[in-house]
Amino acid sequence: MIPNLSEAMIRRHTTGRSFERGQHYCRAGAVSSLIQRGNVLWAQVEGTEAAPYRIRIWVDSGGIKSASCSCLYDYEGWCKHIVATLIDCLYQPIN
Numbered sequence: 001m002i003p004n005l006s007e008a009m010i011r012r013h014t015t016g017r018s019f020e021r022g023q024h025y026c027r028a029g030a031v032s033s034l035i036q037r038g039n040v041l042w043a044q045v046e047g048t049e050a051a052p053y054r055i056r057i058w059v060d061s062g063g064i065k066s067a068s069c070s071c072l073y074d075y076e077g078w079c080k081h082i083v084a085t086l087i088d089c090l091y092q093p094i095n
Contacts, residue, residue: 002041002089004063010086013064014077022083031088039065041089045081047071053081 011019025031030046039059044052054070064086073079078086 002057002059002064002086003061005086005090007087007090009063010078010083014079014083015075018073018077018080018083021080022087025080025084026087031084034085034088034092041085043085043088045069045084047081055081055085057082057085 010022014022025045025047032044032046032052034041034043036042041055041057041059043055043057045055046052055067057067058065067078067082067086069079069081071079071081073081
């Protein structure tokens with residue numbers, strides 16, 4: 001479980017377009033292998049490349065400390081793959 005996780009919090013850390021695309025990826029079932037080990041959340045997200053993108057999200061008692069994705073996104077805020085993973089976390093139990 002990620003403390004303080006909400007759609008509003010996710011929206012504050014990404015662009016409107018990345019949020020919409022992340023929602024689409026989540027609804028399409030692109031997020032897989034969602035697990036949490038200690039303070040790190042791991043997931044894979046199917047995208048446009050042959051291999052899935054690898055997501056890592058570090059959390060503490062206050063919420064998300066940082067997040068990374070293996071995609072090449074280098075713009076404002078979180079990429080659509082991180083957004084998809086976090087939206088999935090809102091509605092799916094984490095192993």
